[in-house]
Amino acid sequence: MTDSLPAQKDGGATILEIGQQPDVWREIARSTDPALKPFVDDVVARPDLRVILTGAGSSAFIGEIACATLRRHLGRRVEAIPTTDIVATPRDFLEPHTPTLMVSFGRSGNSPESLATTELADEIVDDVWHLVFTCDPSGALGKAHAGRDRSRVVFMPERTNDSGFAMTSSLTSMLLTCLLLLGPATADDAYTLAAAAEHVADLQPDIKSLAHAKKQRFVYLGSGPLAGLARESALKMLELTAGDVVTYFDSPLGFRHGPKSALDADTLAVVYVSTDPYTRRYDLDIITEIRAQLGQDAVAVLSTEPLPESHGPAIVVPGLKGFDDALVALPYLVFAQYLALFTALEHGKTPDNPFPSGEVNRVVQGVTIYPMPQERD
Template sequence: MKYLNIDETILTKNGAIFTAKEIAGQPKLWIDIFEKIVVEKEEIQSYMKSALKKTKKIILTGAGTSGYIGYSIEGTVLRKTNIPTVSVATTHLVSHPKNYFNSSESILLISFARSGNSPESVAAVKLADEYSGECNHLIITCNSEGNLAKHSIKNNGYVFILPPEADDKSLAMTGSYSGMLLAALLINDITNINKLKKTVGKLALYGDLILTQHLELIKKVAKLPFNRAVFLGSGPQYGTAMESHLKLQELTDGEVICKNDSYLGFRHGPKAVVDENTLVVYYLSNMDDVLRYEKDLVEAMNDGKRPIAQIGISEKSLKDVDIDELIVLSDNKTYVEEEYLSVSNIILGQLLGFYKSLDKGLSPDSPSLSGAISRVVKGVTIY
């Protein structure tokens, strides 16, 4: 059996079998998540309708990778609900709850967690109940046995558990991240869930395309001798850039130092990090008005120090973007909603991290040689 075109025995020997299987299994996982949401449609729709009637503010939260999901969906949640929506990590909520919750406001707290066992996960839920006027909860998690899934939210919450395959065994979150992101997007548009089957099918197609036709290209880029990487994304793909930054950095045990930014934000000083040892990765929008800004930044990269390489991923073909490598996902003119690209495009960042980890002689399933990072965060005391 092969995963990511590498024999299972070799992956096992190199401590990479879980990460490889979990990255490769994402397109099928997305289909399974869609089908599970369809089964639970009536319950989800009923709960969300009731909760949103009372809600004055929506907070999207999670720790680390789980916290980045909110940055990819906050725009579409705001547009669908017409309720002010903000993404705030549990690590902020726990230390400064009064900055985000107040007794005169009814909120919906949407929590994301792979295991649900990070100390901040349940603490954030408890603090929201304590400090908010009224708090409803939507919990999206991969572990039915986790502390978050089992936490008592009585009649003011709904827990959506992803299929078992989403509960990654490796250190790095891959399928759990894209799976929770997709689940949130689908639940946000639950009334139209049946119409979204085509979108999910297209995402699975895009994922398979990256995992088959572009594996060797991504492996070749990962082998380049870079020790810095910059990931850029606009709007919903800003969250993709954030998560890619973390994936490459943690899978290389910090040997590759990474940065993320928006295209416009990168001009305001951060561009100074680019040198001849830097890889630049572009997550390109499928919206023409957004692409104008992104193309301008790509062109501006010719000014100053040139990076070792530039790679991008785009849903549509772009003839006027001058970079070393461009992965194009679609050859027709029917595109998904911009936020859904965050689900499939993250595979590029995951693969760069996976291959770079192997290139540096590390074990992707547990790359931290010192034990400084772990699958579930340790050493946090909740006061």
């Protein structure tokens, strides 16, 4: 495969949307509305508050990446629960008498479950507030919550409403903005992360070499916030290759309990190494174990610092040592997106539209939202 950009019909929109992310993150750092902070601070000040991070598909994985970091930073009960779970069994997840901040993520806000989740929260929960992150001002979710006293809608830069099939810049822009408004991230952090993502973009020839091997299985492993990253990475590869490759995600410790059976000579394992020194030990152990089983080239490792010599090489993303894993996930996501894109092209797919016959759609279709039956006395 050559190093030239793919044609627009193949993946031109997707590669542009991946590549624009460093610049988008800088724009977000400059333009996040400070008027949102008083609303957030007032709601979060409630000691009994419950925060639910929700979305569908990749938007749900934003919550999985951010959840633990926000829990530590806010000192509040924070949970990541997909809209698809809430809509299917709302009374299993929504607590009527617990004050709740519902944080919703949606690229377009037009997925049927997105609006239904906020409506169910309004119906079931006595005290509920909404913080909506979306990329489409004309989307149903943003329109529904615009101007409401207990809602705030945060729109991402217009260009993040990705025209490609898979969420790329839309996902990272919503994650970063959430971590700026609710978490520990600062504008300076956003600039540092943008520089790290540019470093990842410079590694495209190396990422193409990984894709050129045309492995049939990809296993993504990460702990804590990086477990959500692993899940999103696996989905991105599955989506852009239209299911031609088998993908799996897990934590390094969980992987040994049966799922390790998936490893074979046609597998590439991608391990995201934590910045936490304690957690990092478990990441290093699984790297050593898989390399001993399948060979050094069977594992691609992303780390913020070089590995000890005994553990083999890593792709080092500089400037992030000591950053929280939820922040480190942002440039790591850029790596995962490029790997999925180039692998899809190697398999002859069209990443901008991997399902030209419409079996899977950019915005989910065919979902019927049913009215919730009233509880019996």
